[in-house]
Amino acid sequence: MQKVRSDRDFPRENSIISMASFRNVYTSLMLVIAKSTDKELARQVSYLKAENQILRSRLPKRLSLTQREKNRLIRFARNLGSALNELATIVHPSTIRRWIREESGKKKQQPKKGRPRTAADIEKLILKLAKDTGWGYTRILGELKKLGIESVTRNTVKNILKRNGYETGPERGPGTWDEFLKRHAATMWQCDFFSKKIVSKTGLRDVFVLVFLHIETRRVFITPATYKPDQEWMIEQAEEFIRHTESEKLPCKILMHDNDGKYSQPFLAAFTIRKIETRRTAIRSPNTVAFVERFVQTIRQEPFAKSTTTIPTQFIHRRGTCPPANSTMKWHATGPFANN
Numbered sequence: 653m654q655k656v657r658s659d660r661d662f663p664r665e666n667s668i669i670s671m672a673s674f675r676n677v678y679t680s681l682m683l684v685i686a687k688s689t690d691k692e693l694a695r696q697v698s699y700l701k702a703e704n705q706i707l708r709s710r711l712p713k714r715l716s717l718t719q720r721e722k723n724r725l726i727r728f729a730r731n732l733g734s735a736l737n738e739l740a741t742i743v744h745p746s747t748i749r750r751w752i753r754e755e756s757g758k759k760k761q762q763p764k765k766g767r768p769r770t771a772a773d774i775e776k777l778i779l780k781l782a783k784d785t786g787w788g789y790t791r792i793l794g795e796l797k798k799l800g801i802e803s804v805t806r807n808t809v810k811n812i813l814k815r816n817g818y819e820t821g822p823e824r825g826p827g828t829w830d831e832f833l834k835r836h837a838a839t840m841w842q843c844d845f846f847s848k849k850i851v852s853k854t855g856l857r858d859v860f861v862l863v864f865l866h867i868e869t870r871r872v873f874i875t876p877a878t879y880k881p882d883q884e885w886m887i888e889q890a891e892e893f894i895r896h897t898e899s900e901k902l903p904c905k906i907l908m909h910d911n912d913g914k915y916s917q918p919f920l921a922a923f924t925i926r927k928i929e930t931r932r933t934a935i936r937s938p939n940t941v942a943f944v945e946r947f948v949q950t951i952r953q954e955p956f957a958k959s960t961t962t963i964p965t966q967f968i969h970r971r972g973t974c975p976p977a978n979s980t981m982k983w984h985a986t987g988p989f990a991n992n
Contacts, residue, residue: 682874685960702740708741715742725753770808774801788821789813798935837868839905841897842944845881846913847950862886865895865944866902872947873897883916890922904928908941 676858736745788811843864860881864873875889897904
């Protein structure tokens with residue numbers, strides 16, 4: 653008895669028949685397209701787009717494509733131009749264009765994020781200042797601002813020093829500023845001006861006082877006040893100060909002062925003759941003469957804070973020791989303006 657075989661017994665024959673049927677449909681479709689006019693082709697494309705939209709709406713919102721599928725889309729989309737904006741639905745048109753650029757080796761350069769790198773000449777200047785002076789990054793930043801360089805920040809200077817093997821603090825060289833002060837405190841003085849408005853016969857006027865302070869003992873020498881600290885008056889006070897140091901046996905080998913224009917060359921020459929070295933501080937560096945600056949602040953805040961501008965014409969004149977900030981100062985008056 654002969655057994656009748658079903659369709660399951662012929663999988664290869666069924667596959668061949670299906671492929672033949674698909675080939676016939678594809679051939680028929682190509683013949684239809686070839687025979688169609690432009691208007692008919694446009695209508696067919698519109699139908700295919702509508703059908704594609706319906707099918708796309710039933711698919712998940714995001715499709716994961718394999719590399720082979722991406723390559724197929726790239727191959728057919730390469731020469732579509734702006735028409736790709738209307739045809740692409742599976743992925744965004746810009747994504748397909750990016751795939752095309754990456755495959756062509758023309759990947760678009762992404763803009764660099766963050767701050768631009770510091771200019772080479774500025775970095776070279778920072779390293780030169782660190783090497784030649786031993787300054788920390790704060791001082792170097794201040795010097796750069798004096799030169800009009802505003803494009804760098806504190807952290808920029810700090811990072812440049814670290815990257816090139818320098819310490820960020822000012823403790824590089826043979827000694828620190830604190831060590832320098834301690835080494836020369838016994839023979840170092842600092843001087844500074846301060847002014848005050850007083851009521852005189854002619855109205856409100858500014859009076860000026862020159863203060864000298866000894867670093868080790870904190871003793872101060874305060875000159876008589878004057879309305880006009882001219883060159884002659886300055887030289888006179890310099891000579892008086894030198895005589896005072898000799899009588900009090902407080903040697904002065906270094907005198908530090910700021911950049912006030914009243915410190916003229918004849919005034920400084922009075923110290924040079926006596927072999928006293930005068931040192932001018934850097935611009936905008938009040939901490940270099942911090943001791944006398946703090947004493948001037950004490951004078952302004954303590955005795956004058958509770959007073960009015962109606963100070964007698966007999967202005968303050970004192971030579972003595974700098975008291976603590978919270979102490980009561982005992983002043984005695986002289987009459988430099990008695991005849992004014």
